Amino acid sequence: MEEQQRAVEGHINLIAGDWSSPSGLAFISTNVTDEGSAMLVAEAFSQWESNSEQAVRVAVYGEDTELLYADD
Secondary structure (H helix, E strand, O other): OHHHHHHHOOOEEEEEEEOOOOOOEEEEEEOOOOHHHHHHHHHHHHOOHHHOOOOOOEEEEOOOOOEEEEOO
C-alpha cells in the first residue's frame, strides 16, 4: 500500500473518463516517465475505495502525454 501511495502522491495531474460502467475507462494524466510507475498508478486507482467493488479499466499517460500503461 505504501508503494502505491508513493506512486500517486504528487504525480497525478488529471483524472478523466467514466469508469463507473464495465465498458468505461479512466484516463489518468501523470508526470511519471516509465511503465512500472504507470502500472503502480493504475493499480492504486483500481483499488481506490470507491472503485474497489468493480473492475476498473485504466489508461495512464506520462509527462509527455505518452501512453505508458493501459488495461486490456
